[in-house]
Amino acid sequence: MKTGAVPIAEEALIRIGELYDIEREIRGSPPETRLRVRLTRTKPRFKALRAWLEARLTEVSGKSGTAEALRYALHRWPALGRFLDDGTIEIDNKAAERAIRPITLDRKNWLSAGSDNGGERAASILSLIETAKLNDVEPEAYPREVLTRIADHPINRIEQLLPWNLKAQCLSGNILIQMNRL
Numbered sequence: 001m002k003t004g005a006v007p008i009a010e011e012a013l014i015r016i017g018e019l020y021d022i023e024r025e026i027r028g029s030p031p032e033t034r035l036r037v038r039l040t041r042t043k044p045r046f047k048a049l050r051a052w053l054e055a056r057l058t059e060v061s062g063k064s065g066t067a068e069a070l071r072y073a074l075h076r077w078p079a080l081g082r083f084l085d086d087g088t089i090e091i092d093n094k095a096a097e098r099a100i101r102p103i104t105l106d107r108k109n110w111l112s113a114g115s116d117n118g119g120e121r122a123a124s125i126l127s128l129i130e131t132a133k134l135n136d137v138e139p140e141a142y143p144r145e146v147l148t149r150i151a152d153h154p155i156n157r158i159e160q161l162l163p164w165n166l167k168a169q170c171l172s173g174n175i176l177i178q179m180n181r182l
Contacts (some may be wrong), residue, residue, distance in 0.1 A: 031087030
C-alpha cells in the first residue's frame with residue numbers, strides 16, 4: 001500500500017483541470033457544438049479519469065481519507081458525467097451557487113416570510129430574478145415589465161414572458177431591459 005495522498009490529489013486536479021480547459025474553450029458555443037466537442041474530446045478524458053481513480057483506489061489504504069474521497073467520486077460518477085450527453089448543461093453548478101449565495105447568506109431573514117406559502121412565493125420570485133440576471137436582463141426592469149404586460153397577456157402564451165423570451169422582444173421593440181455589463 002502506498003501512502004501520501006498529495007501526489008494523487010495533485011494528479012486528480014490536473015486531470016480535472018483538463019476537463020475544465022475544454023469547457024473554457026467551448027463556453028458560449030451553441031449546445032450542438034458543445035455536445036460534439038464533449039463527445040470527441042471530453043468523454044474519453046472523463047472515462048480515463050474514472051479508470052485512473054479506480055486504479056488509485058486499489059493502491060491506498062481502504063480506511064484513508066484519500067480512499068474515502070475516491071469512493072465518493074466514483075459512487076457519484078453518473079451524476080458527475082451528466083453534462084457529457086447534453087450541450088445545455090454546465091460541467092458544474094457554480095452559476096446556480098453564485099445566484100443563491102445572497103439568499104443563503106441572509107437565510108435568517110427569510111424566517112419572517114410569514115408562512116410556508118410566503119416562503120414558496122419568495123423563492124419563486126427570487127428564482128425568476130436570478131434567471132433574469134443569468135440572461136443579461138435587468139433584474140429590476142424585468143418584473144416591472146412582466147407586471148405591466150401580464151394582465152392582458154394570454155395565459156396559453158405565458159412562456160413569452162420568461163426572461164430570455166422577453167429580452168428578445170424588448171430588444172426588437174421600443175424598450176431595452178438588457179443589463180449594462182462593465
